[in-house]
Amino acid sequence: MAASTGQAGADAQAAVAVEVNLGDRLFRWGTAAFAAGGVITLGAMAVEMVRASALSLSHFGPGFVTSTDWDPVRELYGALPYIYGTLVSSLLALLIAVPVSLGVAILLSELAPPWLLRPVSFLVELLAAVPSVIFGLWGVFVLTPWLRESVQPPLQSALGFLPFFKGTPRGFGLMAGGLILAIMILPTISSVSREVMRAVPSTLREGALALGATRWEMVRTAVLPYARSGIVGAIILGLGRALGETMAVTMVIGNRAEISASLFAPSYTMASVIANEFTEATGDLHLSALSEVALLLFLVTVALNIVARLLVWRVSRVSR
Amino acid sequence: MKRLFCLLAAVAAAAAGCKKEDGAAPAAPAGPIELQGAGATFPYPLYSKWVSEYQKIHPDVRINYQSIGSGGGIRQVTERTVDFGASDAPMTDAELQKAPGKLVHIPTTLGAVVVAFNLQGVTALELTPELVAGIFLGQITRWNDPKLAAPNPGAKLPDTAITVAYRSDGSGTTAVFTDYLAKVSPAWKEKVGAGKSVKFPVGLGAKGNEGVAGQIKTSPGSVGYVELAYARQNNLPYATLKNKAGKVVAPELAAVSAAAEGALASMPDDFRVSITDAEGDAAYPISSFTYILVYQDQQDARKGAALASFLWWAIHDGQKFEADLFYAPLPAELVTKVEAKLKTLTSGGKPLPAPGGAGG
Numbered sequence: 212m213a214a215s216t217g218q219a220g221a222d223a224q225a226a227v228a229v230e231v232n233l234g235d236r237l238f239r240w241g242t243a244a245f246a247a248g249g250v251i252t253l254g255a256m257a258v259e260m261v262r263a264s265a266l267s268l269s270h271f272g273p274g275f276v277t278s279t280d281w282d283p284v285r286e287l288y289g290a291l292p293y294i295y296g297t298l299v300s301s302l303l304a305l306l307i308a309v310p311v312s313l314g315v316a317i318l319l320s321e322l323a324p325p326w327l328l329r330p331v332s333f334l335v336e337l338l339a340a341v342p343s344v345i346f347g348l349w350g351v352f353v354l355t356p357w358l359r360e361s362v363q364p365p366l367q368s369a370l371g372f373l374p375f376f377k378g379t380p381r382g383f384g385l386m387a388g389g390l391i392l393a394i395m396i397l398p399t400i401s402s403v404s405r406e407v408m409r410a411v412p413s414t415l416r417e418g419a420l421a422l423g424a425t426r427w428e429m430v431r432t433a434v435l436p437y438a439r440s441g442i443v444g445a446i447i448l449g450l451g452r453a454l455g456e457t458m459a460v461t462m463v464i465g466n467r468a469e470i471s472a473s474l475f476a477p478s479y480t481m482a483s484v485i486a487n488e489f490t491e492a493t494g495d496l497h498l499s500a501l502s503e504v505a506l507l508l509f510l511v512t513v514a515l516n517i518v519a520r521l522l523v524w525r526v527s528r529v530s531r
Numbered sequence: 532m533k534r535l536f537c538l539l540a541a542v543a544a545a546a547a548g549c550k551k552e553d554g555a556a557p558a559a560p561a562g563p564i565e566l567q568g569a570g571a572t573f574p575y576p577l578y579s580k581w582v583s584e585y586q587k588i589h590p591d592v593r594i595n596y597q598s599i600g601s602g603g604g605i606r607q608v609t610e611r612t613v614d615f616g617a618s619d620a621p622m623t624d625a626e627l628q629k630a631p632g633k634l635v636h637i638p639t640t641l642g643a644v645v646v647a648f649n650l651q652g653v654t655a656l657e658l659t660p661e662l663v664a665g666i667f668l669g670q671i672t673r674w675n676d677p678k679l680a681a682p683n684p685g686a687k688l689p690d691t692a693i694t695v696a697y698r699s700d701g702s703g704t705t706a707v708f709t710d711y712l713a714k715v716s717p718a719w720k721e722k723v724g725a726g727k728s729v730k731f732p733v734g735l736g737a738k739g740n741e742g743v744a745g746q747i748k749t750s751p752g753s754v755g756y757v758e759l760a761y762a763r764q765n766n767l768p769y770a771t772l773k774n775k776a777g778k779v780v781a782p783e784l785a786a787v788s789a790a791a792e793g794a795l796a797s798m799p800d801d802f803r804v805s806i807t808d809a810e811g812d813a814a815y816p817i818s819s820f821t822y823i824l825v826y827q828d829q830q831d832a833r834k835g836a837a838l839a840s841f842l843w844w845a846i847h848d849g850q851k852f853e854a855d856l857f858y859a860p861l862p863a864e865l866v867t868k869v870e871a872k873l874k875t876l877t878s879g880g881k882p883l884p885a886p887g888g889a890g891g
Binding site: 280283284285351352356359383384461465468479483486488489490492493497 | 599600601602603605606626692694699700701702703723724725726727728729730731734735736737738742745746749750
């Protein structure tokens with residue numbers, strides 16, 4: 212730009228150059244400030260959470276993470292059931308949502324005729340716009356009765372010897388929590404995966420087809436390997452939403468701080484216990500214990516993200 | 532780019548300007564009086580009705596009540612970030628000690644907690660304190676248990692498992708219900724105790740009255756506790772209970788007021804009392820007060836006078852709005868006691884203008 216204006220005269224050129232530089236500088240500082248804002252907020256949150264949970268940290272020590280007792284009346288607090296509930300419900304959600312989302316993404320990017328593509332992708336993405344309390348209500352009035360009447364009894368009679376399907380089928384519990392999370396993270400995973408798959412160069416597809424691959428072989432050998440790191444990223448985004456989701460899970464998971472192998476049993480997540488008990492907690496230790504649960508949730512999220520990044524990094528290094 | 536920065540600068544300036552204005556407003560002596568309150572969710576429908584009715588006759592007073600929960604109400608009033616707090620359970624001595632000044636409990640209304648159930652073909656159920664404790668302790672696990680059949684000879688109790696539903700969120704409802712159980716059952720007192728959040732021995736937790744009601748409605752064989760107002764508005768069947776006097780009582784509003792009357796004799800001067808398992812033939816045993824918390828000595832005389840007038844109005848004219856919203860009115864004898872308490876409020880050590888005259 213400076214070169215073209217240079218023909219108009221030295222003064223103008225200098226003025227424009229200064230202005231461009233000033234604008235660029237401001238822009239740079241501005242964006243840097245915004246970026247720093249994000250980092251500082253994160254740091255401040257971490258510091259504040261540690262500060263707020265200081266009492267609980269010193270009172271219970273590392274035993275907080277391994278104890279299963281959560282009794283506000285006796286001021287005994289242990290977070291293991293919440294950690295377990297959060298991890299298992301999110302994992303269950305991934306187990307269900309990942310295959311379905313990838314199926315949706317493959318259909319939309321590789322197979323669907325144009326007249327089908329738009330409505331299907333619109334409707335799937337619409338799922339992401341539904342507020343979580345609506346999912347929760349649907350869970351209470353539709354999903355859990357259906358699970359209790361039509362899904363859990365047959366599962367129990369067929370596979371009741373497995374520890375996952377023992378206990379009274381009540382609808383509310385880990386299974387309902389995992390299912391509702393799966394539905395909620397499906398649009399995230401499928402729409403990001405679809406975008407990643409669409410970014411695969413068509414020469415790769417044509418090459419695979421030219422070598423005699425079927426549609427499925429083309430997807431398997433050309434599209435999926437190329438899009439792998441992006442798909443892992445999509446799954447991580449979904450996992451992030453599952454870990455932090457509060458309202459819908461609280462409404463169907465049964466809110467009981469117990470560890471049970473059965474998917475029919477009620478469970479409890481970290482986000483739920485904070486949302487449930489924070490407003491009415493008056494004891495200092497209770498508040499501090501809840502803050503420590505928040506801190507743990509933060510750490511779990513960060514740890515899972517780091518693992519995921521390493522995974523993406525390793526996968527992308529192997530595939531290239 | 533430059534334009535964007537101008538815009539940002541303008542926004543920043545505007546924000547700064549607004550902030551300044553905000554800071555200055557409460558200090559202004561003239562204009563409408565604004566009272567901020569926060570606390571319990573249980574009396575919120577009643578308080579918001581009171582606020583809108585009071586606004587009609589006193590347009591110069593604006594009251595803003597936020598139902599953030601009793602715990603939040605106690606925290607905020609202790610930090611003096613609101614003019615009054617509200618709580619279902621009275622504050623403990625330890626909590627009172629943390630406040631920078633003396634806090635006064637003003638009982639405003641009465642509520643009750645009912646044991647609601649979902650059983651096919653059963654609309655009426657009679658329970659004794661032992662049975663309620665047995666069910667919630669997980670000792671009685673099936674509806675056809677002979678112990679349940681004894682007080683219910685007419686009911687066809689099915690051979691299904693009992694599913695207990697409880698509040699997973701900390702709540703005054705849980706505090707009242709567990710306070711009752713701890714009074715009537717030594718086993719409950721020892722194993723579980725009373726509080727806003729307790730570790731229930733059995734059952735499924737649900738968030739809010741609506742969550743518990745939803746669980747009861749959708750799961751046959753379930754039983755749980757919800758506020759009377761909630762059960763009545765949603766037509767949930769609920770149990771009648773045997774009270775301390777041995778009489779079977781339904782949770783009618785009169786029975787709840789009767790529980791407060793039964794507790795009047797033993798009521799301490801600061802009104803901090805539990806009225807569960809109260810004396811009296813007509814008393815419904817799971818009843819409770821809900822309170823507004825105000826400082827004995829108000830920092831701002833003008834606001835203090837407005838607050839006292841509002842409370843005066845609430846315990847007199849305000850009481851007529853209670854029944855429609857399924858709250859039980861305060862017994863007359865108690866109103867006299869609260870009147871006396873309101874007259875003791877001061878500002879800077881000087882008594883406030885008599886609230887009775889201004890309240891109308």
